[in-house]
């Protein structure tokens with residue numbers, strides 16, 4: 001049976017206090033820097049050009065020209081490989097430098113997304129995509145890694161390493177909309193995700209959701225536990241989706257026919273997970289939560305939720 005998303009009250013208040021709206025990006029910021037003129041090793045330039053070309057229509061990054069002008073790329077040294085053995089590559093926002101791994105094309109686009117979505121609010125506080133980092137907190141790191149992987153895979157066919165996180169964030173995107181998610185990501189708007197989810201669940205649950213995705217880092221080598229967390233997160237998202245439909249139906253925005261269509265499309269996409277590892281897939285399909293999720297996406301369940309909503313009014 002699936003546990004609910006629960007965090008204690010103190011942690012909830014603490015996280016809520018630390019997730020704040022970030023300054024908006026006002027106008028579309030076109031990239032005007034000539035990449036050929038940058039003092040970056042020639043072998044990296046084609047990747048940067050490709051990144052800019054493929055992302056320029058759908059993303060409005062913050063100060064992209066300033067980032068490009070100071071960007072540096074280097075191959076990881078032996079010492080760095082020893083210090084960061086698990087990551088193919090990494091980005092250091094302190095000196096705006098990517099340390100590339102052996103196979104550049106596997107990870108460079110993921111790192112370039114980090115470059116263009118990192119925003120230093122002040123010397124104590126940095127936001128990287130959805131990830132808030134300051135002296136008190138480090139929130140939504142895994143949500144951010146999952147979404148960065150998802151985008152690098154979507155636009156550049158890159159390898160996905162944060163597979164469970166990417167699955168979960170893809171499900172979130174199904175509910176909130178691709179365009180919205182991409183905008184939230186480029187403008188560092190974790191706050192907007194919490195607000196959107198809170199409309200159709202409690203604020204506690206929305207924040208617990210983010211906090212549970214972060215928990216996946218603790219269980220990186222524990223398949224059973226990771227799947228358990230993934231199922232808790234999936235169940236929450238399905239509840240959110242059903243609440244969205246109930247709300248729109250009771251406001252007259254959708255009719256019965258629409259609900260049927262929405263359910264069948266959503267169910268097909270939602271129950272479809274990508275796994276790089278057969279053991280994870282087996283564990284997932286074996287778990288009874290998989291069936292719970294499917295039955296929650298049925299018309300019977302919808303009618304039941306609708307009845308509850310009408311009765312409580």
Ligand SMILES: [Zn+2]
Pocket residue numbers: 110114145148
């Ligand atoms: Zn990353």
